[in-house]
Amino acid sequence: MNRTPDREDVPAPPNRLGLAGIEFIEYATSRPQALGQVLENMGFRPVARHRSREVTLYRQGGMNLVVNANPDDARVSRNADGAPVLSAVAFRVQDALRAHQRCIELGAWGVPSHAQAMELHIPAIHGPGGSRFYFVDRWDEFSIYDIDFKPIPTVDPHPPALAGMAYFGVVQYIGMGRSADWLTYFEQMFDFQSIPDEQRFGILPKGKLMKSPCGGFLWQLVEPEPWMDSGEDSPECLQRLGLGTPDVAAAVQALKARGVEFVESSQLHPEDRGALTRSTLGSLAFELVHR
Amino acid sequence: MGAAAMNMLAGYGMDTITLAGSLEAKLAAMKRAGFSQVMLMARDLVGHPGGVEAAVQAVRQSGLRPTGFQVLRDFEGLSGHLHGYKIDIAKSMLQMCAATGAKVLLACSSTSRHATGDLDQIAADLRKLAMLAVPLGIRIAYEGLSWGRHVNEFTTAWDVVQRADCPNLGIGLDSFHIVAAGTPLAAIEDLDPSKIFLVQLSDFMWQETPSFEERMTTARTFRVFPGEGVHSEQLADLVLRLERIGYRGDHSFEVFNDDYQQLPLDTVAERARRSAIWLHTDVLHRSAPLPDWTRGQARSPA
Numbered sequence: 001m002n003r004t005p006d007r008e009d010v011p012a013p014p015n016r017l018g019l020a021g022i023e024f025i026e027y028a029t030s031r032p033q034a035l036g037q038v039l040e041n042m043g044f045r046p047v048a049r050h051r052s053r054e055v056t057l058y059r060q061g062g063m064n065l066v067v068n069a070n071p072d073d074a075r076v077s078r079n080a081d082g083a084p085v086l087s088a089v090a091f092r093v094q095d096a097l098r099a100h101q102r103c104i105e106l107g108a109w110g111v112p113s114h115a116q117a118m119e120l121h122i123p124a125i126h127g128p129g130g131s132r133f134y135f136v137d138r139w140d141e142f143s144i145y146d147i148d149f150k151p152i153p154t155v156d157p158h159p160p161a162l163a164g165m166a167y168f169g170v171v172q173y174i175g176m177g178r179s180a181d182w183l184t185y186f187e188q189m190f191d192f193q194s195i196p197d198e199q200r201f202g203i204l205p206k207g208k209l210m211k212s213p214c215g216g217f218l219w220q221l222v223e224p225e226p227w228m229d230s231g232e233d234s235p236e237c238l239q240r241l242g243l244g245t246p247d248v249a250a251a252v253q254a255l256k257a258r259g260v261e262f263v264e265s266s267q268l269h270p271e272d273r274g275a276l277t278r279s280t281l282g283s284l285a286f287e288l289v290h291r
Numbered sequence: 292m293g294a295a296a297m298n299m300l301a302g303y304g305m306d307t308i309t310l311a312g313s314l315e316a317k318l319a320a321m322k323r324a325g326f327s328q329v330m331l332m333a334r335d336l337v338g339h340p341g342g343v344e345a346a347v348q349a350v351r352q353s354g355l356r357p358t359g360f361q362v363l364r365d366f367e368g369l370s371g372h373l374h375g376y377k378i379d380i381a382k383s384m385l386q387m388c389a390a391t392g393a394k395v396l397l398a399c400s401s402t403s404r405h406a407t408g409d410l411d412q413i414a415a416d417l418r419k420l421a422m423l424a425v426p427l428g429i430r431i432a433y434e435g436l437s438w439g440r441h442v443n444e445f446t447t448a449w450d451v452v453q454r455a456d457c458p459n460l461g462i463g464l465d466s467f468h469i470v471a472a473g474t475p476l477a478a479i480e481d482l483d484p485s486k487i488f489l490v491q492l493s494d495f496m497w498q499e500t501p502s503f504e505e506r507m508t509t510a511r512t513f514r515v516f517p518g519e520g521v522h523s524e525q526l527a528d529l530v531l532r533l534e535r536i537g538y539r540g541d542h543s544f545e546v547f548n549d550d551y552q553q554l555p556l557d558t559v560a561e562r563a564r565r566s567a568i569w570l571h572t573d574v575l576h577r578s579a580p581l582p583d584w585t586r587g588q589a590r591s592p593a
Contacts, residue, residue, distance in 0.1 A: 105419075106419060106422055107418070107419035107420065107421070107422025107423040107425075108422065108423075109382070109423065109426065126426055127426070128426060175428055178428065180458035180459075181425050181458050181459045182425065183458075184425075184457055184458050184459075185422060185425045185426075188418075188422060189422070236426075236428070
């Protein structure tokens with residue numbers, strides 16, 4: 001392609017943390033086997049176990065997913081009858097320490113580290129509800145999992161992604177009238193950019209949408225409907241993962257063959273744009289989005 | 292207390308600092324007087340014999356809605372160790388505020404001579420405070436104390452809030468400080484009503500308070516309820532101007548008064564109730580709900 005040289009030096013959108021995608025997603029649960037089964041149906045494979053804690057690493061393609069059943073971390077799940085909780089998102093950044101410091105200076109709440117001897121200290125800040133945002137900078141030259149995790153013998157450490165799936169976004173439930181607060185928070189902390197309401201992906205177009213400054217993933221804020229009982233005091237949390245795939249129909253077919261059920265209603269019929277898995281183990285669901 | 296009078300008091304609340312006694316006794320007296328909300332002072336929680344947890348329990352059990360939580364002082368404009376120290380204090384205040392279910396934390400403009408007067412720096416610090424408050428679902432109301440070192444009028448506080456440009460950072464208005472500082476009320480027109488997070492009302496007995504010292508002493512020992520002092524006209528003017536620009540939020544009585552601290556709680560709460568009714572009917576000319584006997588008469592029994 002014939003490229004026109006930049007004549008006007010238009011500045012790129014700021015990405016002051018050097019954000020470069022999602023390194024891992026963490027679920028906390030007091031029923032790790034039950035969650036593991038759901039994840040395996042979704043195409044994830046257990047590839048490694050933590051050296052000192054009850055934590056398992058699942059993977060497919062470029063997606064790392066950590067299941068944390070460590071008693072202290074899984075308490076939140078135990079209190080919800082073992083329902084898994086989307087407990088953390090780890091962002092790839094250029095310099096984890098500097099990213100963490102910058103966020104603290106801007107008004108984030110730091111999370112004290114519980115790393116044991118010889119374990120990796122991954123700096124973190126508090127997210128919505130009891131969730132955390134981690135910062136990871138060693139994703140290029142070597143894997144953080146080599147330090148804290150032992151590979152599960154005889155298992156392919158890099159199982160391919162089903163139907164080309166990759167992390168697409170995170171859905172966050174927020175309180176009534178709180179969109180502006182959270183939009184500003186994510187803009188300030190992570191240089192997320194708001195996406196116009198007309199621009200929508202998938203089949204659940206509610207709420208406010210932002211994209212990461214690296215363009216690697218989306219973030220969706222969803223307020224409760226005015227008629228909902230919980231109203232102003234509805235709890236805030238990370239609710240759901242969005243998985244991108246180049247071919248939604250093929251992904252749905254492959255997942256159905258593995259026993260995954262999809263929501264089929266007049267509004268939410270699986271289609272080319274996206275699909276939603278039926279909730280299991282409480283409100284655990286995955287959203288497929290065409291990318 | 293009839294339902295009609297209760298309804299009239301809906302937008303007004305007392306402040307725990309006005310009353311003597313235990314937190315439970317204060318809350319009960321407010322409820323008996325017909326109020327449905329309460330402005331909480333951190334000291335009332337911390338000083339509870341059962342600790343903060345028991346105090347939070349008492350607030351929740353009272354059924355009174357927290358108007359807000361006070362007060363974070365001398366927060367902004369500091370640097371180095373002082374800034375770090377104040378961030379820690381702010382975090383503790385935010386956590387207590389969240390525990391009570393209060394949605395607004397009051398932050399008063401700094402009186403510290405160690406604090407900078409650079410309004411952009413002040414705005415940046417308040418923005419940081421607002422960011423700390425986001426995950427807890429709290430809004431920050433920034434109020435200009437009439438003896439604040441650099442910010443001592445609501446107009447300057449509003450300037451700072453605009454510079455910070457943060458959805459959960461707004462302004463807190465306290466009629467005492469506005470009247471004591473002699474800020475022209477016409478500037479109320481410049482405020483965005485959706486960014487007024489708290490309105491505190493009180494009057495006092497002196498015509499003028501020219502010095503910071505006089506303002507401080509009066510503010511801390513001799514405020515009275517709206518309608519009881521010598522600035523009723525100005526107070527009414529303020530409340531009407533707020534009404535006119537579209538403010539529909541709460542009015543809280545921020546009355547520090549040494550005399551009220553040694554009177555029976557019900558006596559003081561009754562004065563607060565009279566004040567609320569004065570504001571509601573005489574100042575705002577809002578109608579009292581129709582008495583019970585007018586309802587249901589025409590309807591035939593089912």
